[in-house]
Amino acid sequence: MTTRFRRLGAACALGVRRVIGRLRGAAPGRMGVCIAGVAVAIGLLFVVTGLSLGLAGSATVESEDIDYWIVPNESGAGSVPLEAEGVRLSEVHEVTEQLRTDDRVDYVSPVALRPIRLVNPATGNGTYVIAVGVIPPDSPRHVADLNVTTLDAEYAHYANGTYDGPRSDRIVVSPGVAASLGLEQGDAVGVGRSDRLLTVAAVNDRELAAGFGEVPAIAMPLAELQSMTGLAAADEADQILVSTDDSSVKSDLEAAYPGTEVVSRSGLAGAAATPTNLPLAMALAAALVAGGIGVAFVATMMGLELTAGRRELAVLDAVGFSGGARALVVASETITLAVLGGIAGVALGLVATVGVNAGVASAIGIASLAETPPWLAAYALGAAVVVGVCAAPYPLYLAATTDTLEELTR
Amino acid sequence: MSESSARTQSVVCTDVTQRYDDDGVFSSGGRTVTALDKVSLAVDSGEVVGIAGPSGSGKSTLLHLLAGLATPTDGTVTIRGTDLATLSRRKRTAFRRSNIGMVFQRFHLLPALTARENVALPLVQAGVARDRRRNRADELLDAVGLADRRDHRPGSLSGGEQQRVALARALAADPAVVIADEPTGELDRETGERVLDLLTEISDDRAVVIASHDTHALDRTDRVVRLLDGARES
Numbered sequence: 001m002t003t004r005f006r007r008l009g010a011a012c013a014l015g016v017r018r019v020i021g022r023l024r025g026a027a028p029g030r031m032g033v034c035i036a037g038v039a040v041a042i043g044l045l046f047v048v049t050g051l052s053l054g055l056a057g058s059a060t061v062e063s064e065d066i067d068y069w070i071v072p073n074e075s076g077a078g079s080v081p082l083e084a085e086g087v088r089l090s091e092v093h094e095v096t097e098q099l100r101t102d103d104r105v106d107y108v109s110p111v112a113l114r115p116i117r118l119v120n121p122a123t124g125n126g127t128y129v130i131a132v133g134v135i136p137p138d139s140p141r142h143v144a145d146l147n148v149t150t151l152d153a154e155y156a157h158y159a160n161g162t163y164d165g166p167r168s169d170r171i172v173v174s175p176g177v178a179a180s181l182g183l184e185q186g187d188a189v190g191v192g193r194s195d196r197l198l199t200v201a202a203v204n205d206r207e208l209a210a211g212f213g214e215v216p217a218i219a220m221p222l223a224e225l226q227s228m229t230g231l232a233a234a235d236e237a238d239q240i241l242v243s244t245d246d247s248s249v250k251s252d253l254e255a256a257y258p259g260t261e262v263v264s265r266s267g268l269a270g271a272a273a274t275p276t277n278l279p280l281a282m283a284l285a286a287a288l289v290a291g292g293i294g295v296a297f298v299a300t301m302m303g304l305e306l307t308a309g310r311r312e313l314a315v316l317d318a319v320g321f322s323g324g325a326r327a328l329v330v331a332s333e334t335i336t337l338a339v340l341g342g343i344a345g346v347a348l349g350l351v352a353t354v355g356v357n358a359g360v361a362s363a364i365g366i367a368s369l370a371e372t373p374p375w376l377a378a379y380a381l382g383a384a385v386v387v388g389v390c391a392a393p394y395p396l397y398l399a400a401t402t403d404t405l406e407e408l409t410r
Numbered sequence: 411m412s413e414s415s416a417r418t419q420s421v422v423c424t425d426v427t428q429r430y431d432d433d434g435v436f437s438s439g440g441r442t443v444t445a446l447d448k449v450s451l452a453v454d455s456g457e458v459v460g461i462a463g464p465s466g467s468g469k470s471t472l473l474h475l476l477a478g479l480a481t482p483t484d485g486t487v488t489i490r491g492t493d494l495a496t497l498s499r500r501k502r503t504a505f506r507r508s509n510i511g512m513v514f515q516r517f518h519l520l521p522a523l524t525a526r527e528n529v530a531l532p533l534v535q536a537g538v539a540r541d542r543r544r545n546r547a548d549e550l551l552d553a554v555g556l557a558d559r560r561d562h563r564p565g566s567l568s569g570g571e572q573q574r575v576a577l578a579r580a581l582a583a584d585p586a587v588v589i590a591d592e593p594t595g596e597l598d599r600e601t602g603e604r605v606l607d608l609l610t611e612i613s614d615d616r617a618v619v620i621a622s623h624d625t626h627a628l629d630r631t632d633r634v635v636r637l638l639d640g641a642r643e644s
Contacts, residue, residue, distance in 0.1 A: 003537030004537070006537045006538075006539065007534070007535055007536075007537045010534040010535075010537075010540070011534065011535070014531075014534055017522070017523065017527065018520065018522040018523065019522075020522075021521075021522025021523055021524075021563065022521075022522045025563065025565070027521070027522070311518065312518075312520050312521075314518075315518045315519075315520065316531075317479075317503065318477070318479065318506075318512050318514075318518075319507065319512070319531050319532045319535075319579065320503055320504065320506050320507025320508075320532050320535050320536070320583070321503070321534075321535050322500050322503050322504065322535070323499075323500070323503075325535055404479055405474055405479055405480060408474075408479070408514065408518070409470055
């Protein structure tokens with residue numbers, strides 16, 4: 001290591017050492033308050049960003065395989081979209097057949113979302129789930145995060161609109177439903193108080209994320225869901241999903257169904273849709289607020305610390321620390337404070353996230369609303385470093401304007 | 411002893427004058443104050459020189475000029491043959507680091523650091539490796555009788571112990587000149603005596619300049635230069 005780098009490293013280490021020394025007894029008060037302030041700001045950033053991630057991840061019922069969604073235009077007064085229990089589309093199989101003739105379309109299916117109650121006949125345990133009705137695909141595909149490939153591809157129950165064909169009674173259950181009811185592949189599960197039994201064709205590999213968190217869900221053939229929930233009479237569904245690699249399809253889709261609108265993945269989708277920019281805006285706002293609070297805290301407290309301790313800077317000058325080295329010590333101290341606040345903030349954020357999730361779970365029954373992926377901690381610490389860097393100019397200014405002789409003779 | 415030959419002398423001040431502007435906050439204009447007026451002084455290596463004088467006589471100003479913390483308005487300050495006024499501020503700081511050790515009346519130790527870390531402070535900027543810094547600090551703390559207090563912070567040391575740590579810090583870079591400003595001013599007689607013992611012990615191979623009001627401290631020096639109103643008393 002060259003002398004120059006050793007000098008720089010030692011000056012930085014001195015800054016760190018001085019902060020730790022103060023915390024360990026020399027002057028813990030101001031340092032502690034400063035760290036607590038940054039911790040609150042970074043904790044806030046952590047929780048709100050976690051919530052944003054949770055919302056962004058579950059903003060809409062979407063699938064990587066689906067490019068466009070035909071959804072009811074709620075402001076439209078067209079006769080085709082029905083307006084009972086919210087706006088739904090009717091005659092969806094017919095429209096789907098028309099769309100399927102387009103070579104540019106890879107997959108098309110109406111999607112109905114209905115709450116139903118499932119009961120494990122073996123244990124008597126029951127739970128409400130969102131049943132997602134789709135036309136089973138010919139090739140592997142996820143719809144609404146559920147792998148619908150294992151549903152019966154013959155789709156016999158629809159029977160050209162008569163709804164008297166044989167039912168497959170096969171469903172795909174989300175892991176949460178399987179765990180809640182104690183179901184495994186091949187198990188039978190009852191529907192409400194009826195005698196009807198469905199068969200678990202597969203347990204999905206992930207939860208359905210919709211609206212404001214993970215939702216217990218199952219997938220089943222659309223026609224069977226329509227028969228079960230009274231949607232068969234007008235052949236109703238909530239939306240039509242169209243998968244394609246060709247963006248020129250969109251204009252044709254817009255003309256295919258009066259009174260509807262076509263949105264892409266980045267737009268709105270479904271009745272419970274959330275604008276995808278909202279979580280981003282929340283995360284950005286959290287970063288700005290936390291950054292602002294953090295910078296204000298660190299700059300103010302370091303300013304107070306330096307004002308009270310200017311003599312120490314004068315001593316550093318007297319023992320041979322150059323102006324640059326003293327600035328490095330001060331910058332190192334400022335960033336160290338911010339990073340310590342960041343570490344405390346991550347811990348605080350984790351605790352707060354657990355609390356928020358527990359509160360939300362008990363209040364509205366959605367588990368794990370706020371997410372805490374490992375990189376979030378690194379992000380929060382990175383934000384703390386940025387806070388330290390942004391707060392440094394004021395302490396550096398105070399250090400640069402310290403009059404060594406005045407301080408040593410005071 | 412001659413005060414004109416810079417070749418063999420560690421410290422040479424020649425006709426040093428220091429003036430500064432009084433801002434005149436409570437008057438309509440500022441005025442110029444002469445803190446030192448054509449003061450000359452030479453200190454040999456191995457010599458302990460006392461600077462005496464009442465408050466405001468210019469003792470501290472002279473020490474600050476000797477340490478390169480300020481540059482004189484007129485005249486020259488030469489340390490080991492180097493005219494400090496010819497150095498940039500940055501080079502003067504580096505020069506001070508290697509050649510001048512300072513001891514202050516109020517010790518001026520950094521409270522967040524241990525005694526060992528305080529002593530090693532001048533070596534940090536000298537680019538000395540950490541292990542060597544520690545060894546040097548331990549060696550000096552041992553020399554001033556504080557080997558068992560090296561991990562203590564200043565807050566848990568007595569005044570005499572703090573001043574001994576400050577003295578060890580002043581010696582860390584093995585400087586040719588040690589400047590002490592009222593080194594016994596905050597200490598009781600017995601503790602002050604011990605610090606003076608150390609200051610005279612270290613003068614074997616370096617020049618030591620002590621500014622003090624304490625006649626007992628001045629009695630321990632080889633000779634005393636007296637200042638009055640910024641000028642040497644004849």
